[in-house]
């Protein structure tokens with residue numbers, strides 16, 4: 520994209536950020552993880568990175584935040600890279616649930632069963648337990664290594680958020696014990712939980728999420744470094760999971776009205792992967808792009824209220840839907 524287009528797109532994005540910022544009032548910061556309560560709910564920032572390397576940013580884009588459930592995308596891909604897709608799908612299915620991200624109900628309803636998909640907590644804890652290595656450190660390292668390969672930088676775990684969640688993870692602990700009893704976990708409960716909660720506490724910026732989203736949009740190929748970072752078949756399944764399960768039990772509505780593979784987290788982060796769109800050459804980012812958004816006020820489903828509205832607007836204006 521040339522400099523004039525970047526300036527024009529930035530102006531548009533800035534206008535839309537200011538238009539949708541007030542939607543934060545429809546939600547609030549997650550409070551079941553005490554450390555997340557401290558975020559400023561009125562913040563809204565976005566970064567888009569195109570396959571040609573163009574970066575467009577608007578709003579507050581420099582604040583780091585914890586990746587939370589967006590890490591489920593990375594955990595799933597890391598497991599598939601380690602064992603192959605077929606082996607991983609023996610432990611988690613690829614079906615949407617329509618239930619809350621931390622729901623236990625289906626674990627009881629289907630026996631013998633396995634978590635419905637890796638984008639809900641039951642699936643992500645199962646994935647965390649099966650990563651290579653026998654300790655929490657070694658399993659976490661597999662996820663961090665992939666995250667760092669995708670973002671191209673080293674990342675840190677926010678210890679305050681991790682401790683805060685570790686001490687209050689009653690439901691996740693219950694889920695993990697239930698999974699253990701059903702023989703779904705490949706490690707001790709505490710190891711699986713530590714990996715899962717630490718992967719959720721890794722700090723990222725909207726630019727990091729946009730970079731990962733762009734690579735997923737390009738089927739695992741990084742056009743900037745000219746390197747296939749994740750196999751195409753793994754990325755295709757991951758994007759299908761993002762489209763059908765990425766926004767928890769609002770995924771159907773999100774697919775219908777926004778239409779891009781995306782994943783959200785309770786800290787208010789959102790990551791979207793936009794593939795190339797041959798019919799939209801006159802619109803921005805025709806060769807695909809990644810989008811990272813941060814808006815810490817979330818709705819009852821756990822999705823950023825302002826972020827959701829902002830992404831919906833951009834997807835319509837710039838024809839980003841894959842549907």
Ligand SMILES: NC(=O)CC[C@H](N)C(=O)O
Pocket residue numbers: 587588589620621640684691716719783784785786821
């Ligand atoms: N939806 C989320 O982002 C949930 C992640 C959070 N760490 C939890 O397990 O509750």
